[in-house]
Amino acid sequence: MTTATYTVKGMTCGHCVSSVKEEVGEVAGVTSVEVDLASGLLTVGGDGPIDPAKIVAAVEEAGYEVVNPS
């Protein structure tokens, strides 16, 4: 089990949170996605390592931006 956190910019409401959860949840290897709207904190869990670039791309696909992606 691995966990990685990201900060997402631009989410304004629950619909935005749902969009991010949906896109990130579709990334291969992702087993859990948590999003905190107020802080923009995105926590991604998986059974093994997940390419951060794929998470960043999924967030962008949803229409938002990862701040300072690692």
Next chain:
Amino acid sequence: MTTATYTVKGMTCGHCVSSVKEEVGEVAGVTSVEVDLASGLLTVGGDGPIDPAKIVAAVEEAGYEVVNPS
């Protein structure tokens, strides 16, 4: 053709606009729905008179509020 305008409070993004359009568009007699996110202005068109209470209820169903409903 009739047109009525309302001001909707609480919409923050395009998803919110879509939710309002969807719910208001389902009200009997409504033929067009326009929403301006920045101002909150909701413009509802129909072939005949539409009960304002039904529009207010549809906006609430979407999760938002009509300011000073007429």
